Amino acid sequence: MTHSGTVSRAGRIASVPEKISITLRVNDKAVKLQVAPWTTLLDALRDHLDLTGTKKGCDHGQCGACTVLVDGRRINSCLTLAVMKEGAEIITIEGLARDGVLHPLQQAFIDQDAFQCGYCTSGQICSGVGLIAEGKARTPNEIRELMSGNICRCGAYPNIVAAILQAMERS
Amino acid sequence: MIPFQYTRANDVADAIKQIATDPSAKFIAGGTNLIDLIKYDVEAPSRLIDISHLPLRSVEPTSAGGVLIGAMVPNTDLAYHPLIEGRYPLLARAILSGASQQLRNMASTGGNLLQRTRCFYYYDTATPCNKREPGSGCSAIDGVNRINAILGTSEACIATHPSDMCVALAALEATVHVTGPAGARTIAFADFHRLPGNTPQRDTNLEPDEIITAIELPPKGFSENYSYLKIRDRLSYAFALVSVAAALELDGDTIKEARLALGGVAHKPWRSTAAEAALLGQRTDATAFAKAADWLLHGAKGYGHNDFKIGLARRAIIRTLGQAARGKPQSISDKKIR
Amino acid sequence: MASYIGSATSRVDGRAKVTGEAKYAGEFNVPGLVHGYVVESTIPKGRIARIDTSAALEVAGVIDVLTHRNRPQMPDKDDAYKDEVAPEKGSPYRPLYDDRILFTGQPVALVLAEDWEAARVAASMVKVEYQKEPHVTDLHAERSRAFAIDAPEKPRGDAEKAFASAAVRHAAEYFIPTEHHNPMELFASTAIWEDGRLTVYDKTQGVQNVQKYLCSVFKMKPDEVRVMSPYMGGGFGAGLRPQYQVVLAVLGARALKRPVRVMLTRAQMYALGYRPASIERLALGASSGGTLESMQHETIAVTSQFEEFARNDTGWGNLLYKSPNAKFEHKLVKLDLPTSCDMRAPGAATGVYALECAMDELAIALDADPVQLRLQCYSERHQGEDIPYTSKQLRECYQQGAAEFGWDKRNPQPRSMREGSELVGWGMASGVWEALQMPTTVRIVLTANGHAEVATAASDIGTGTYTIMAQVAADMLGLPIDNISVKLGDSTLPQCPLEGGSWIASSVCNAIANTARGVRGDLLKLAIGMKDSPLAGAGVDDVALIDGKIVSRRDATRAVSIASAMQSGNADRITREEVNKVADDKSHARNVHSAIFAEVKVDEQLGVIRVTRVVNAVAAGRILNPKTAHSQVMGGVVWGIGMALHEETLFDHRFGRVMNANIAEYHMPVNADVHDIKVIFVDEPDEIVNPLGIKGLGEIGIVGVAAAIANAVYHATGKRVRDLPITLDKVIQFN
Structure with a gap:
């Protein structure tokens, strides 16, 4: 029996669209780059700008490792097209420390041992910075709920909550 | 993933004009579901028309006493908007029960209505699925269907609509404002989403060349007696097995008006006038709630893995109505069920 | 100077991880990097009838599409593909080798393009047609085809007869999916090809395993291949064997002579290894007084059609409980899936889950307290080998865990405890794992400015290896921890075992101590050579390195500073690289133990379960770093909840x-699922297990947790x- 496993509707696409020239503001710097229409903000950061601190854990908005701040709000960069963020203010994990001094939440993550392998950490920290700015979480339960979009397979959750509480107290 | 073009729409008219010239194009706003599906090769639009910059971002009171929500209002902004928190807390809680804060920050109000199902087979291009490829068959009916529908199903499809927000909008009897080449029109929320029937590829009655511009809430917000209860396989960041939106208007302990909608059980937020009518004039007790639950679940049918949803939904309805009656809506962050 | 060993030291790689500077394999x-994208099989079994790559090749930016037909040459013998941890029996999977499809998700083509976006687009334009063959993937349906493999533990007495005549019996089947x-x-993997040499950044728990494997698969000399993995974003066993993407990256790099x-x-990661589904049958027979008369444990687990992977699911009862009669059996079922593999506490997570649920059920049948039953059945010796333990403070774990948890307030009656609409359940279980040590080589370079570099080809998969290596080296060399730099994750470094089995801490740290002793000897020689040396006549073990000085252990006033000793000997550096051999000593059982207490709250009507409290009391020898150790066990508990x-x-x-095949619908615990987790380390000095008394913590955290929760759910409901x-x-x- 022959089973046709064609993965795509190949042949329908005559040519691949041209790349688009865009300017992004990343960590207070304007950067120009050429991207495909389907280049995600995540891929633009990691592959085009070599800002690999933002992580790819699922590429589908299911893990939160790619969390960055866009205009001050935490979002999943894997489900965001780079072309749609022209002119937006993007802050990644690389942009949190100032003059070599860690952001209070970065320091709190070290103090509270809020990570192990480190792969979800950038997303957790950006998400935590976003959470503190939102001002909607005060209790541990509220932090747990509003940090549930960031999966940590190493299981550092209680320490992540402790780190956020530490940073909230100090800011 | 299939390549696509990208263009921006300057205003609503431009958006409609653009999509009219390219029927295989799609609008993109938050992108939280569409980009996901494009990456899985489930959606393959020729072009994405970016509508995220359209000036549809306000939440305003209407002259009729309701609230008009722009289609581009991010889910988070809507949930935390004072008008919504204060007057329509059912909607606020339903929104905050879904997805994650990151996704809610991205997702638009209009886009939330247009989410596609999470049925495993819809997402897996190597398996037959009538919604993805009409006529190919439904793999879920005899397959892994824990998350699938128990109400309003057809032989062609047992997918569910995954939104939490829409369950509240259904209960609140919102109206969807759309604009197309023929001008603007409104669609009652109950008529917006469709049952699968023989055309499961069509989720809604929005025409392909139309755009959602706003959602209108009627004056009545049920802000005293309401609750949204979502039951899922982990305590956050998961789709509903069953969710219940309940809203009551009480006179003492007598029900003057009732709204009840289910999520996670059908191709659209599930309501029944009979169930709501059954509550009218009744005391807020378990007997009345159970009767309403039976009406609402009338004709429910399981497909194996999801059989439990029928009984689960029944108990969840009774529980949620109780929370609403007591004025103790389910907390989002405290996972103990009230 | 305070000891770093035993102190709650923050991770030395912490800053790199919180700033995003830590670089992972991908x-x-x-410059010139080529991006590969895998096209995977959509069927589980059959042959590739046709692959059409023409449309993919037309996509702008696509350089080539590799398939089994046009790939560079690969060896045709199984031996070439056997890595260090490959199952003994079977033929390892060969990526892109031929037209045979062995499992769904198997790679059938590799698109190579100038950028990731083009590669991804082209990958969906590769057309594959298959000749399908009938397949089997269901363990339950294929159960009758299970075949026995050599049981890890020998039978004792007549377990069946003893079970039949036991006063109280419990037998049941448990299932782990x-x-x-x-x-x-x-x-x-990133493979960089330069002048016939290959440098590979790989996501792996064993750089040297991958290095040897690549040399073998690609017929290259050891000095031509270097594998690096400075950071690894979690492994949990998935990175023990070389995974297929490293072969594909190297194939691409060889074909194009460019970095790939x-x-x-x-989704593709669901076609790598997995914890095999297993059916665990337990039969326990006890006297009416609550001592075990018979213990039987049979496992039926999944492996692939082409390799026989099995771990010890059934032997754990021999470590925990006395029983004069015992029988263990391990069976496998071959399915059309990838080969199963190690996943955190392989064998124990599953086997002990079943055993500890069965013990709970036996306690109920006996009307006994679950802790009391375990104490009555407590084994002071390994029952299978009849040897003592190097140490076993499991009694203390039960005691301290129970005290912390408040176990004495438990009403044993199921459904007897409630809080409003929720039923409250308290359950407990035991945990056990091995405390192994492997031969390891460590190099130390001590420079005259008081800095040291300590190096071995270990991996730090998030376990804290960087940190404990720095702590131990600082103590052994008498230097501040900031003066220690740790090198690992590079196959050119001294030999180190795979990062798995909970043996890295004991293996690496004892090896550091061993090499440091050599450094100390070298320093002492220099110090003794000094005029009027206060250390004249001292042997290497008569002195210690403390606060930058070589100090007599008997008389701390007799000391020479490291700097002056090196200066006088004209040594600007001391380099030592030594193998730390491990004696094959079978006189003792080497194990780590735990007792887990869990509280669940279950909504009586809706069945929603919340794990509100877990206490995990662990006896694991010396704890090098309470901070990272706590995290590791806590993470294990989170795994147990999942x-x-x-x-x-x-x-x-x-x-x-x-x-x-995604992480929206494959549910792992999220933050909201995890509440109060208390980790207790029970004091357990152990001078036998290894010189530093280290037992390892990677696995023990998960073992028994699922059983404690399952037992709590029973108690609640x-x-x-x-x-x-x-x-x-x-x-x-x-x-």
């Missing part, structure tokens, strides 16, 4: 496909759920 953006590791980092990166998608309540890889056996995960529909009969 993050080396070298297929689970996937799902480390947060996607599997990725291959990063898998999350195993108990959430995790299950769902198959549609008609298609032979995983239906939830009166409903015994034996097949995991315990979802609400298994707790409550809704219809």
Whole structure:
């Protein structure tokens, strides 16, 4: 029996669209780059700008490792097209420390041992910075709920909550 | 993933004009579901028309006493908007029960209505699925269907609509404002989403060349007696097995008006006038709630893995109505069920 | 100077991880990098009838598409593909080797393009036609085809007869579904080809295993291949064997003579290894007084059609409980799936789950307290080998865990404890794992400025290896920890075992101590050579290195500073590289133990389960770093919560496909699922297990946790759920 496993509707696409020239503001710097229409903000950061601190854990908005701040709000960069963020203010994990001094939440993550392998950490920290700015979480339960979009397979959750509480107290 | 073009729409008219010239194009706003599906090769639009910059971002009171929500209002902004928190807390809680804060920050109000199902087979291009490829068959009916529908199903499809927000909008009897080449029109929320029937590829009655511009809430917000209860396989960041939106208007302990909608059980937020009518004039007790639950679940049918949803939904309805009656809506962050 | 060993030291790699500077395997953006994208098989078994890559090749930016037909040459013998941890029996999978399809998700083509976006687009334009063959993927359906493999533990007495005549009996089957590791980092390799030499950044728990494997598969000399993995975004066993993307990256790099990166998608990672689904049958017979008369444990687990992977599921009872009669059996079922593999506490997570649920059920049958029953059955010796333990403070674990948890307030009656609408359940279980040590080589370079570099080809997969290596080296060399730099994750470094089995801490730290002793000897020689040396006549073990000085252990006033000793000897550096051999000593059992106490709250009507409290009391020898050790055990508990309540890889056996090959529908615990976790380290000095008394913590944290939760769910609800995960529909009969 022959089973046709064609993965795509190949042949329908005559040519691949041209790349688009865009300017992004990343960590207070304007950067120009050429991207495909389907280049995600995540891929633009990691592959085009070599800002690999933002992580790819699922590429589908299911893990939160790619969390960055866009205009001050935490979002999943894997489900965001780079072309749609022209002119937006993007802050990644690389942009949190100032003059070599860690952001209070970065320091709190070290103090509270809020990570192990480190792969979800950038997303957790950006998400935590976003959470503190939102001002909607005060209790541990509220932090747990509003940090549930960031999966940590190493299981550092209680320490992540402790780190956020530490940073909230100090800011 | 299939390549696509990208263009921006300057205003609503431009958006409609653009999509009219390219029927295989799609609008993109938050992108939280569409980009996901494009990456899985489930959606393959020729072009994405970016509508995220359209000036549809306000939440305003209407002259009729309701609230008009722009289609581009991010889910988070809507949930935390004072008008919504204060007057329509059912909607606020339903929104905050879904997805994650990151996704809610991205997702638009209009886009939330247009989410596609999470049925495993819809997402897996190597398996037959009538919604993805009409006529190919439904793999879920005899397959892994824990998350699938128990109400309003057809032989062609047992997918569910995954939104939490829409369950509240259904209960609140919102109206969807759309604009197309023929001008603007409104669609009652109950008529917006469709049952699968023989055309499961069509989720809604929005025409392909139309755009959602706003959602209108009627004056009545049920802000005293309401609750949204979502039951899922982990305590956050998961789709509903069953969710219940309940809203009551009480006179003492007598029900003057009732709204009840289910999520996670059908191709659209599930309501029944009979169930709501059954509550009218009744005391807020378990007997009345159970009767309403039976009406609402009338004709429910399981497909194996999801059989439990029928009984689960029944108990969840009774529980949620109780929370609403007591004025103790389910907390989002405290996972103990009230 | 205070000792670093035993102190709650923050991770030395912490700053790199919180700033995003730490680079993982798929993050080396070298010039000219080619991006690979895998096209995977959509069927579980058959042959590739036709592959059409023409449309893919037309996509702008695409350089080539490799398939089994045009790939560079590969060896045709199984031996070439056997890595260090490959199962003894079988033929390892060969990526892109021929037209045979052995499992769904198997790579059938590799698109190579100038950028990731082009590669991804082209990958969906590769057309593949298959000749399908009938497949089997269902363990339950194929159970009758199970075949026995050599049981790890020998039988004793007549277990069947003793069971039949036992006063109190419990026999049941438990089931653990297929689970996937799902480390947060996607599997990725970056292969850099330069002048016939290959440098590979790989997501692996063993750089030297991958290095040897690549030399073998690609017929290269050891000095031509270097494998590096400075950071790894979680492994949990998934990175023990070389995964197929590293072969594909090297194939691409060889074909193009350019650097190639291959990063898998999350969905593709469901075609790597997994924790095999297993059916565990337990039969326990006890006297009416509550001592075990018979213990039988049979496992039926999944492996692939082409390799026989099995771990010890059944022997753990011999470590925990006395029973004069015992019998163990391990069977395998071959399915059309990838080969199963190690996943955190392989064998124990599953086997001890079943054993400890069975013990709970036996306690109920005996009307005995679960802790009391375990104490009555407590084994002071390894029952199978009849040897003592190097140490076993499990009694203390039960005691301290119970005290911390408040176990004495437990009403033993199921459904007797409630808080409003929730039933409250308290359950407990034991945990056990091995305390192994492997031969390891460590190099120390001490420079005259008081800095030292300590190096071995270990991996730090998030376990804290960087940190404990720095702590131990600082103590052994008498230097501040900031003066220690740690090198690991590079195959050119001194030999080190794979990062797995909980043996890295003991192996590496004892090896550091061993090499440091050599450094100390060298320093002492220099110090003794000084004029009027206060250390004249001292031997290497008569002195210690403390605060930058070589100090007599007997008289601390007799000391020479390291700097002056090196200066006088004209030594600007001391380099030592020594193998730390491990004696094959079978006189003792080497194990780590734990007692887990869990509280669940279950909504009586809706069956929603919340794990509100877990106490895990662990006896694991010397704790090097309470901070990172706590995290490791806590993480194990989170894994246990997932195993108990959430995790299950769902198959549609008609298609032979995983239906939830993503992390939205393969549920792992999220922050909201995790509450109060208390970790206790019971004091357990152990001078026998190894010189530093280290036992390792990587696995023990998860062992027994799912059982404690399952037992708590029973206590709360009166409903015994034996097949995991315990979802609400298994707790409550809704219809």
